[in-house]
Amino acid sequence: xxxxxxxxxxxxxxxxxxxxxxxxxxxxxAILSAVQSVFPELGIPxxxxxxxxxxxxxxxxxxxxxxxxxxxxxxxxxxxATGVKIAHPxxxxxxxxxxxxxLAIGGNHTIHMLRRNVGIKVLMFNxxxxxxxxxxxxxxxxxxxxxxxxxxxxxxxPFNPLALVIGADTSFVARxxxxxxxxxxxxxxxxxxxxxxxxxxxxxxxxxxxxGAWFDLTEKEARSEHVVQLEHGKPLIYGKNRxxxxxxxxxxxxxxxxxxxxxxxxxxxxxxxxxHPNPAYAFLLAQMEEKPGFPTPIGVLRSWDRDRYEDVMAxxxxxxxxxxxxxxxxxxxxxxxTWEVR
Amino acid sequence: xATITDPVVxxxxxxxxxxxxxxxxxxxGDGMQITGSQFTNTVALYGNDxxxxxxxxxxxxxxxxxxxxxxxxxxxxxSSDVFTPGDSVDVLVAMNPAAxxxxxxxxxxxxxxxxxxxxFLEADLRKADVTSNPLEDHSLDGYRLFSVGLERLTRSALAxxxxxxxxxxxxxxxxxxxxCYWLYNRTxxxxxxxxxxxxxxxxxxxxxxxxxxxxxxxxxxxxxxxQVSYEIxxxxxxxxxxxxxxxxxxxxxxxxxxxxxxxxxxFLGSYPITPASDILHELSxxxxxxxxxxxxxxxxxxxxxxxxxxxxxxxSLTTTSGPGMALKTEAMGLAIMVELPLVICDIQRGGxxxxxxxxxxxADLLQAMFGRNSEAPIPVxxxxxxxxxxxxxxxxxxxxxxxxxxxIILSDGYLANxxxxxxxxxxxxxxxxxxxxxxxxxxxxxxKRDPQTLARPWAIPGTPGLEHRIGGIEKQDITGxxxxxxxxxxxxxxxxxxxxxxxxxxxxxxxxxxxxDGDLLIVxxxxxxxxxxxxxxxxxxxxxxxxxxxxxxxxxLPRNLGEVLGRYKQILVPEMNMGQLSMILRAKFLVDAxxxxxxxxxxxxxxxxxxKIEEILG
Numbered sequence: 001x002x003x004x005x006x007x008x009x010x011x012x013x014x015x016x017x018x019x020x021x022x023x024x025x026x027x028x029x030a031i032l033s034a035v036q037s038v039f040p041e042l043g044i045p046x047x048x049x050x051x052x053x054x055x056x057x058x059x060x061x062x063x064x065x066x067x068x069x070x071x072x073x074x075x076x077x078x079x080x081a082t083g084v085k086i087a088h089p090x091x092x093x094x095x096x097x098x099x100x101x102x103l104a105i106g107g108n109h110t111i112h113m114l115r116r117n118v119g120i121k122v123l124m125f126n127x128x129x130x131x132x133x134x135x136x137x138x139x140x141x142x143x144x145x146x147x148x149x150x151x152x153x154x155x156x157x158p159f160n161p162l163a164l165v166i167g168a169d170t171s172f173v174a175r176x177x178x179x180x181x182x183x184x185x186x187x188x189x190x191x192x193x194x195x196x197x198x199x200x201x202x203x204x205x206x207x208x209x210x211x212g213a214w215f216d217l218t219e220k221e222a223r224s225e226h227v228v229q230l231e232h233g234k235p236l237i238y239g240k241n242r243x244x245x246x247x248x249x250x251x252x253x254x255x256x257x258x259x260x261x262x263x264x265x266x267x268x269x270x271x272x273x274x275x276h277p278n279p280a281y282a283f284l285l286a287q288m289e290e291k292p293g294f295p296t297p298i299g300v301l302r303s304w305d306r307d308r309y310e311d312v313m314a315x316x317x318x319x320x321x322x323x324x325x326x327x328x329x330x331x332x333x334x335x336x337x338t339w340e341v342r
Numbered sequence: 343x344a345t346i347t348d349p350v351v352x353x354x355x356x357x358x359x360x361x362x363x364x365x366x367x368x369x370x371g372d373g374m375q376i377t378g379s380q381f382t383n384t385v386a387l388y389g390n391d392x393x394x395x396x397x398x399x400x401x402x403x404x405x406x407x408x409x410x411x412x413x414x415x416x417x418x419x420x421s422s423d424v425f426t427p428g429d430s431v432d433v434l435v436a437m438n439p440a441a442x443x444x445x446x447x448x449x450x451x452x453x454x455x456x457x458x459x460x461x462f463l464e465a466d467l468r469k470a471d472v473t474s475n476p477l478e479d480h481s482l483d484g485y486r487l488f489s490v491g492l493e494r495l496t497r498s499a500l501a502x503x504x505x506x507x508x509x510x511x512x513x514x515x516x517x518x519x520x521x522c523y524w525l526y527n528r529t530x531x532x533x534x535x536x537x538x539x540x541x542x543x544x545x546x547x548x549x550x551x552x553x554x555x556x557x558x559x560x561x562x563x564x565x566x567x568x569q570v571s572y573e574i575x576x577x578x579x580x581x582x583x584x585x586x587x588x589x590x591x592x593x594x595x596x597x598x599x600x601x602x603x604x605x606x607x608x609f610l611g612s613y614p615i616t617p618a619s620d621i622l623h624e625l626s627x628x629x630x631x632x633x634x635x636x637x638x639x640x641x642x643x644x645x646x647x648x649x650x651x652x653x654x655x656x657x658s659l660t661t662t663s664g665p666g667m668a669l670k671t672e673a674m675g676l677a678i679m680v681e682l683p684l685v686i687c688d689i690q691r692g693g694x695x696x697x698x699x700x701x702x703x704x705a706d707l708l709q710a711m712f713g714r715n716s717e718a719p720i721p722v723x724x725x726x727x728x729x730x731x732x733x734x735x736x737x738x739x740x741x742x743x744x745x746x747x748x749x750i751i752l753s754d755g756y757l758a759n760x761x762x763x764x765x766x767x768x769x770x771x772x773x774x775x776x777x778x779x780x781x782x783x784x785x786x787x788x789x790k791r792d793p794q795t796l797a798r799p800w801a802i803p804g805t806p807g808l809e810h811r812i813g814g815i816e817k818q819d820i821t822g823x824x825x826x827x828x829x830x831x832x833x834x835x836x837x838x839x840x841x842x843x844x845x846x847x848x849x850x851x852x853x854x855x856x857x858x859d860g861d862l863l864i865v866x867x868x869x870x871x872x873x874x875x876x877x878x879x880x881x882x883x884x885x886x887x888x889x890x891x892x893x894x895x896x897x898x899l900p901r902n903l904g905e906v907l908g909r910y911k912q913i914l915v916p917e918m919n920m921g922q923l924s925m926i927l928r929a930k931f932l933v934d935a936x937x938x939x940x941x942x943x944x945x946x947x948x949x950x951x952x953x954k955i956e957e958i959l960g
Contacts, residue, residue, distance in 0.1 A: 016811075018823070018824075045806065046806075046809060047803070047804055047805055047806045047807070047808070047809060048803070048804060049803075050803045052650075062811050062813070063811050063813075063824065065811075066809055067809050068803040068804075068808075068809050068810065068811075069809075069810070069811035069812070069813075070650075070653060070680075070811070070812055070813065071811065071812070071813025071814060071815065072646065072649075072676060072813065072814065073646070073672055073673060073676050073814055076642060076643075076646040076673065079638065079642065079643035079646040079647050079650070080646045080647065080649055080650035080653070081650060082636070082643070082647050082650065083609065083611060083636070083646065083647030083648060083649060083650025083651040083652075083653070083654070083658075084650040084651065084653060084654045084803065085650075086609070086634055086636060086647070086651065087607070087609055087634065087650070087651040087654040087655065087656045088654045088655075088803065088804060090804070091654070091803050091804060108639055108640060108643075109639065109642075109643055109646075112638075112639040112643065313634060313636075316629060317629045317630075317632055317633075317634070320629035320630045321629070321630050321632070323630075324630040325630065326630060326631075326632075327598070327602075327628060327630045327631030327632070329598065329599055329602045329631075329769050329772075330768075330769045332595060332598060332599075332628070332631070333595065333599070333766050333767065333769070334583065334585070334766055335585075336585050336586065336587075337383060337386075337387055337532065337585065337586065338583050338584060338585045338766065339386070339387045339388075339389060339583070339584050339585075340582075340583055340584075341389060341576075341578075341579045341580070341581050341582060341583075341584055342581050
């Protein structure tokens with residue numbers, strides 16, 4: 001028995017000949033590198049990939065990927081991608097988007113695509129600013145942030161992107177960070193393995209218009225103290241000395257210190273369950289970043305399986321064809337009451 | 343005592359006439375659309391030519407008996423050609439004072455007026471803002487008034503069935519229908535069959551509706567109120583098999599036909615909007631043809647999902663009305679830039695903004711032509727009759743697929759809901775559409791054009807070796823790479839324009855109906871076809887030389903149109919807008935195209951066209 005061998009793909013196969021035009025130092029280069037490293041590992045022929053984007057620096061992504069790519073219009077990538085996926089469910093469809101593209105103008109399409117569980121993987125590069133248009137605030141910018149369009153500070157509180165998409169019943173919710181290369185690749189692999197919708201927030205640094213937005217998490221010292229890495233089945237422990245943990249106390253999460261005389265150990269710490277049936281659990285995790293004194297969770301917050309929209313649609317068509325037989329155009333033209341004129 | 347047996351003297355006589363216009367009107371809840379549709383199907387099957395005009399109110403259910411709640415259905419049927427649903431009405435059936443008040447002006451002098459007298463109590467008159475009872479105050483003396491207690495009579499017909507009063511009253515429209523069947527000597531068989539099917543889970547209602555209809559028929563037979571009944575013989579239509587068809591139905595079937603003929607799966611991205619929703623409903627029933635219908639979260643997702651499906655190799659559509667066209671504009675620009683096939687249907691309605699959702703208009707032409715930012719030309723087609731919607735659907739798909747371009751179809755509410763008998767074509771009368779996807783990586787470039795059509799190759803995801811990127815940014819010709827160079831931009835703008843203009847070589851030249859040259863040329867488009875065709879007859883009979891060009895291709899225009907315009911002394915452009923086609927003709931041909939503009943949410947009447955021609959030609 002022979003098995004067909006797919007050509008072995010490498011990172012180079014996914015690189016285009018186009019000069020990459022992001023600003024030097026932009027976090028997007030790292031994301032591109034991680035994606036170009038992971039795609040070849042997936043065992044999927046290159047022609048099956050479709051990378052779709054909206055508008056923004058994030059959305060220049062398709063031009064640098066040597067796959068089928070579609071640079072669409074602001075906010076509409078999830079809708080275009082939905083059309084692609086319904087027409088050809090076997091294609092591997094990824095969306096590159098940003099905080100403005102996905103959550104401002106694209107908010108509506110984002111939540112509906114996720115609600116429908118169309119098998120599209122969304123990578124949302126969150127730099128908390130509008131970079132391409134040179135520095136206005138975005139739906140994820142902090143309250144009071146002074147920008148080109150808000151010189152006296154923003155008047156609105158930001159979205160919590162993952163809390164929002166958990167509310168939309170997203171079947172795969174994750175977060176990674178542009179400078180955590182290994183973690184990003186790991187997260188991308190898990191994303192690719194999920195069959196339904198996936199929404200991955202990638203914290204990205206725009207060094208020109210919002211430099212340092214995530215330094216609290218990414219600077220060497222900060223990482224271990226301000227980030228908790230989620231791993232299914234493992235306790236939520238962090239800290240340089242692995243001396244802090246997250247515990248569920250009633251309906252609230254709380255930070256506990258381990259081994260400093262209060263008798264708390266690893267066993268008292270919450271064990272991460274990606275597949276927790278109650279979205280409230282993932283919601284609590286998503287909310288952690290807003291609370292002072294809490295770390296920001298990265299990794300997969302939630303992963304659960306449900307029917308994909310395109311599969312339900314395809315099955316409906318199959319079932320009707322089985323029941324009625326394939327469509328007969330002549331019969332259709334003649335349907336309804338007819339009469340003869342001689 | 344006389345023993346001679348007198349011969350049975352019929353209480354009424356039967357008159358053969360050529361045509362009749364019948365209108366049913368009542369509350370939205372009175373079933374006027376059902377009554378009208380049933381009557382239509384029956385006369386269609388009998389072989390009359392016909393045209394219908396359903397006139398819906400905007401509200402789903404306005405307070406019963408009020409003016410905004412009036413719903414109407416008009417049909418003209420004849421033994422000769424019918425082009426319009428009729429300017430004025432021969433028989434008006436009015437279910438309540440509000441319906442009477444809004445519709446009486448269209449009833450001919452001495453026309454037959456059947457009124458439901460049970461709905462003319464004090465309270466009913468007040469709801470309709472009517473101060474004196476028209477059934478008593480002699481205001482209806484100019485008509486042949488038949489005051490019939492529909493509720494009372496229906497209830498007594500259904501007395502034995504044990505239904506509550508409200509259910510019995512709901513059958514009164516069938517009583518009225520039965521009366522009309524008697525009046526025009528039509529069989530009730532088809533409606534019996536329909537009742538059997540529609541109410542098959544409720545045998546009591548089947549019985550009730552049938553009884554009510556028979557009672558109405560018998561009422562006319564038994565009473566001496568009606569002295570004349572009418573017979574309209576079948577029309578001499580072109581031999582063939584016919585069916586009744588509304589414009590929206592025809593579009594739906596046309597798209598399925600195009601899908602089969604091009605061997606491409608059909609994808610519809612749509613969002614419910616009056617008067618286009620029916621197309622979504624209809625196409626969603628055709629899953630056994632593999633039709634994918636996606637009810638999107640909004641108009642923009644509707645068109646962008648269709649673009650995604652086109653990118654992936656489907657025959658893609660999106661359907662909407664005016665407000666939806668406005669929302670879809672940016673995405674249309676994207677489709678133009680990425681040069682993908684897409685058919686966009688605008689079923690026009692009164693505007694601007696929310697406007698008059700259930701009333702017809704044709705004021706989106708300039709929006710279709712120019713509504714996008716920058717230079718973004720799109721081919722535009724417009725059907726002339728409900729049946730023509732089928733052929734326009736096929737033609738739009740042909741152009742979209744051949745030229746790799748989005749195409750707009752401008753229909754309107756009147757065509758969408760109006761019906762006419764349609765000669766069913768054989769499957770091989772529908773032209774085949776040849777489609778080739780790109781497959782060979784050797785020499786492939788995303789914007790390397792066909793020298794004749796200027797279409798770029800259709801390289802769909804999943805095809806090995808053809809990986810490429812497209813997008814809304816300006817691109818270099820042939821390679822498709824992002825390009826901002828000044829000369830490249832002008833070149834691409836001109837190529838996109840040339841692609842649309844080139845279609846003119848691929849569409850028929852116009853041949854005017856009527857006289858090939860002379861005093862007046864009427865140039866028009868869309869649903870005004872019927873009124874104009876009927877309206878110019880009288881003037882031509884008087885000896886005026888009049889031609890009529892009814893454009894189905896609005897962009898590009900037929901290549902001989904300029905020459906045809908030059909053959910007539912004057913040009914008239916009747917339009918249900920403020921002068922949009924006339925603006926285009928004036929700009930393009932430097933001719934004095936005179937507009938005749940009616941923007942009332944109602945089609946032109948034959949008489950209005952006649953009068954206008956008279957006014958111009960003297």
